[in-house]
Amino acid sequence: MTITTRFAPSPTGYLHVGGARTALFSWLYARKHGGKFILRIEDTDLERSTQESVDAILQGMTWLELNYDEGPFYQTHRFDRYKEVIQQLLAQGDAYYCYCSKEELEQLRTEQMANKEKPRYNGKCRVCAEPITGREPVVRFKNPVDGVVTIPDLVKGDIVVANKELDDLIIARADGTPTYNLTVVVDDMDMGVSHVIRGDDHINNTPRQMNILKALGAALPQYAHLPMILGADGARLSKRHGAVSVMQFRDEGYLPEALLNYLVRLGWSHGDQEIFSLDEMINYFDLNDVNGSASTFNMEKLLWLNHQYIMNSEPAHVARHLSWHMGQLGIDPSEGPALVDVVKAQRERCKTLVEMASVSRYFYKEFDAYDEKSVKKNFTTGSDEVLAQIYHAFAALEIWEGEQLHQIVIDLAERLALNMGKIAQPLRVAVCGSAVSPAIDVTLSLLGREKTLSRIKRAIDYIQR
Ligand code: GLU
Numbered sequence: 001m002t003i004t005t006r007f008a009p010s011p012t013g014y015l016h017v018g019g020a021r022t023a024l025f026s027w028l029y030a031r032k033h034g035g036k037f038i039l040r041i042e043d044t045d046l047e048r049s050t051q052e053s054v055d056a057i058l059q060g061m062t063w064l065e066l067n068y069d070e071g072p073f074y075q076t077h078r079f080d081r082y083k084e085v086i087q088q089l090l091a092q093g094d095a096y097y098c099y100c101s102k103e104e105l106e107q108l109r110t111e112q113m114a115n116k117e118k119p120r121y122n123g124k125c126r127v128c129a130e131p132i133t134g135r136e137p138v139v140r141f142k143n144p145v146d147g148v149v150t151i152p153d154l155v156k157g158d159i160v161v162a163n164k165e166l167d168d169l170i171i172a173r174a175d176g177t178p179t180y181n182l183t184v185v186v187d188d189m190d191m192g193v194s195h196v197i198r199g200d201d202h203i204n205n206t207p208r209q210m211n212i213l214k215a216l217g218a219a220l221p222q223y224a225h226l227p228m229i230l231g232a233d234g235a236r237l238s239k240r241h242g243a244v245s246v247m248q249f250r251d252e253g254y255l256p257e258a259l260l261n262y263l264v265r266l267g268w269s270h271g272d273q274e275i276f277s278l279d280e281m282i283n284y285f286d287l288n289d290v291n292g293s294a295s296t297f298n299m300e301k302l303l304w305l306n307h308q309y310i311m312n313s314e315p316a317h318v319a320r321h322l323s324w325h326m327g328q329l330g331i332d333p334s335e336g337p338a339l340v341d342v343v344k345a346q347r348e349r350c351k352t353l354v355e356m357a358s359v360s361r362y363f364y365k366e367f368d369a370y371d372e373k374s375v376k377k378n379f380t381t382g383s384d385e386v387l388a389q390i391y392h393a394f395a396a397l398e399i400w401e402g403e404q405l406h407q408i409v410i411d412l413a414e415r416l417a418l419n420m421g422k423i424a425q426p427l428r429v430a431v432c433g434s435a436v437s438p439a440i441d442v443t444l445s446l447l448g449r450e451k452t453l454s455r456i457k458r459a460i461d462y463i464q465r
Contacts (some may be wrong), residue, residue: 005194008198011042011053015059015245017243017245024264028281029195037068039072054072063246063247078187088216089216094141096129098126098168099130120167123167136175141170148161151210155227156200159203163207166208181205181208195222196221197287202225227291227292229296230294246259253355253356266295310353315343315344315347318347319343329358331357342446346438359437371435375429377435384459390412400445409427426459427440
């Protein structure tokens, strides 16, 4: 049997990190077993589904590089097939038309509530459906009345539900459109899904779906219901806890691998290892090791991981992502040093790529103003003279290289009997606009001769103005 998993989001918003974790676990499980991973867009709720949201899901999957082997399949393209299955269930006596009106159902509900009973359909039309002219019926599935359904859940263990707890659910609305539980069942069956990995908010649907699958004579998939992700306050993770959309993490400067690494550890562990390459994740991942209880999203830890990835990934890879952030700041990376060298210079100090882009601006663009504090501290009486001397020494340099630049600063410090800082700091402010930058030789070699010299000049004018 080919292990086949699927990620089946409803396109009614952005791709939430909880959804991304479901996608990741499904993807890992398929990859681990050399199986197939399918993307299915569950867009039958025409009122809530939007193209924008489909695009956001696809964009999120692409950014995370969770590549799918089949799909995206769209449920709205499969209405004929759902109709066929509904007809099949009707024909074999496993479904029936129901003509009960909204008012009747409402009244039934009120009565049941008054009697402290669980509100559920009483099966009236199951026994005798009487067509009512002018009223389009819904179709209900004939759920077994006796016995139990046992979900052999790979994460939570066996979950047993009595059939009498499940009423005859609607599988086609009065307008003929199929409902969620029917479409999922038909698709999982047709697409040969062997493992349904999804959020545990779907546990209530599972026994109903299993009953429909049984009625269709289909093989039952294995189920793994993943616990929810909570915010620090114990409530379900939502916007008010900070970023929750996958693309927002990109916008805030996270690397996709860092987010994947963070997500894989949310509810899954392998000893006390924290950092996993994709290959390691694929090798070690198993549904049996997924924790059955909810996990809490910890932004601090994600930030720490992101920094680890920024520091330890191939600089060229980090540079590719940094390039996008530079573009967001209106910076053209061709107007300055190779991004890969910027990454090497800045990676220790930057926990996000947004930070890295912002502190690397001056390599590419003139800064508008000096940082006031840095000016006060470092542009003092005589610093114009120091800068003038540096200017001449730099201008005479034949090769613009860190080592020589560094030597000039050392020599000058010696000649003027000043400590290094008295030279390097005004120089930093002159070329970067503030006193914070990588080592001065690195900064200057990245900046290049032209920008360095013109900025030193600008600083001298500024001090003397
Ligand atoms: N479309 C459902 C959702 O977005 C998921 C259905 C499933 O995984 O079975 O929650």
